[in-house]
Amino acid sequence: MTSQHDLASTFAVPSLAILGGGPGGYEAAMVAASLGASVTVIERAGLGGSAVLTDVVPSKTLIATADTMTRMVDASDLGVKFDVDGTDCQPLMRADLKQVNERVLELAREQSADIRAALERLGVKIIIGNGRMLDNRTIEVDRGETSEIVKADAILLAVGAHPRELATAQPDGERILNWAQIYNLQELPKELIVVGSGVTGAEFASAYNGLGSKVTLISSRDQVLPGEDTDAAQVLEDVFERRGMTVLSRSRAESVERTDDGVVVTLSDGRTVTGTHCLVCVGSIPNTTDIGLEAAGVALTPSGHIKVDGVSRTSMHNVYAAGDCTGIFALASVAAMQGRIAVAHLLGDGVNPLKLTQVSSNIFTSPEIASVGVSEADVASGRYQGDVVKLSLNTNARAKMRNLKDGFVKIIAHKGSGTVIGGVVVGAGASELIFPIALAISQKLHVDDVANTFTVYPSLTGSISEAARRLHVHQ
CATH class of the missing domain: 3.50.50.60 (FAD/NAD(P)-binding domain)
Incomplete structure (x- = not known):
């Protein structure tokens, strides 16, 4: 050879x-x-x-900082206390955006x-x-x-x-920004308006929400992340709402204009949204x-x-x-x-x-959303014949220990053969957890192959094994 x-x-x-x-x-x-x-x-x-x-490495580095702050917000649920001068007052966290960038x-x-x-x-x-x-x-x-x-x-x-830029929303690099310019900011935007709820828009909205900005996300579709798994998008919208973000669904931005101390976004129905900064994420x-x-x-x-x-x-x-x-x-x-x-x-x-059915992708929001292979929408449309099992992470022992409240594992198996053909993971570290499902798809493994492979207890991967076990067909 x-x-x-x-x-x-x-x-x-x-x-x-x-x-x-x-x-x-x-x-x-x-x-x-x-x-x-x-x-x-x-x-x-x-x-x-x-x-x-200007894209993947910078944005995911920024997101890593935001994730740290997000985890600290919930640290008190784990019994972690932050004392100030001997008191039980929890100090306010803040992001030094100049240092971050x-x-x-x-x-x-x-x-x-x-x-x-x-x-x-x-x-x-x-x-x-x-x-x-x-x-x-x-x-x-x-x-x-x-x-x-x-x-x-x-x-x-x-x-x-x-x-991609809008003729009515030209970036100036100071108040109106595209995703390549946003790292020039020296101070955290007080009120950030994000136009576009695709992957880039959702990631930056999630990150700046975690860093402490008041974020408004303008989405022209019924859900954030159009085209992604509907269950995953719903989890993310629920988290956004719980963390104080405003999501304007079925709202299309017509123009973005700079004012004396901020920006004003005019929507197609005549409504206006004001903020200190606007990030335009409308594709490439x-x-x-x-x-x-x-x-x-x-x-x-x-x-x-x-x-x-x-x-x-x-x-x-x-x-x-x-x-x-x-x-x-x-x-x-x-x-x-x-x-x-x-x-x-x-x-x-x-x-x-x-x-393309073997390509894993991840959306680095908090929580992360990872997917690979055939989607549940593909099954529902009849393009593929499959069985779907969705297992919430709130039943996972390791997730409980880490205070991870949002997320799930979804596995799709070919109807009849039981071969793994698709999967979705929503949760902390989903970008890592999707790999065993991707491996199963690329190697045409049966759900029993996944179910019968030892996992560590307790671990988040245990939910992948359990979801596969629930797809077992009695021979």
Whole structure:
């Protein structure tokens, strides 16, 4: 059997130019370089792309601080007391947002530097500048005062996306903000209005609520997190309400204007909402304009995303694409997988096409919401035949010990065969707890396989085992 190491010496390994240094780009670069390819990465901002510099790493670092404060609010239920000068008065917590954001951005810079160092150790050439394709084998890089031509046998496009803006709600970086600008704040917003209740909006609303802001979340849909598990969205809405957040459902923001000391958001029905700051989270736009796609013969979808097949190949045989610019799933893990698949296909290594039913995702609200595979809505619509069991975490001994009051485990098994095909976890650490369910799906395990695997007692994973046990069919 030929090993990966032997692959480079057995075949002529093509050179690869990667436009974009985010997860799709840098993961592909690492794999290609390890297989002996000559790799050049062209990145305009810094290694890691927006995922590391302005999106995933900063937002989840901010959320970690908010989670700490949220846990401390409930600490008294566990018998933890905070004394001030010998009294039993509980001191008020406050978030030093300047320090929080300095830490957020410093961690992002450190992560970016670590990625760059790892690529350089593998011999990857890195060029900082704006790249534009001249044809399907040539990229011109604008480096400011100079330019450079990069030629390669194949090109991977990992150009990402940027925040979508509303013409009537233009960010100014001070009072009206998008998700890339919010880390510039030096003081905690007293009253934060979040426009958009998708993943990004819900995460920031949850985080700033935990940090101490009075938050109003404007949602154009019937529920927060439209498209997500309905039970999970309901748990989150209940938690938001309990923690003092205002959720305006079926409300569409028409405009956001700055006032002398804050902002005013006008809704489509004429109502107005006032606050000190507004964060606009209304989706993203792929960075596919003015990068020479037409000259290279790369086709786009009507939404402006790059068309790709299951192995990340575009309409040009030697041009691949990965990440948010493809419009598949806006997840760093998917971008990285797309990049790795592209390299495997290019270099003739063993390749498995992207399987969206195996993609785990997590929403880093408090509580977290993680999901994988087939949804309950898929079962209800008849797309899949399945049995569903939902088990509340309020019966879990470990959850009680940790004072975790909100959440559940939901497992979906294929009707008849009993194979695990989907799952949802809502609760603290759901991003970690979803892994055994994802593993069961990818390996086509039976619910009995999950149920009969030992778990630690007490543990939150015990509820995963118990939910699987309740899906057992007597033989």
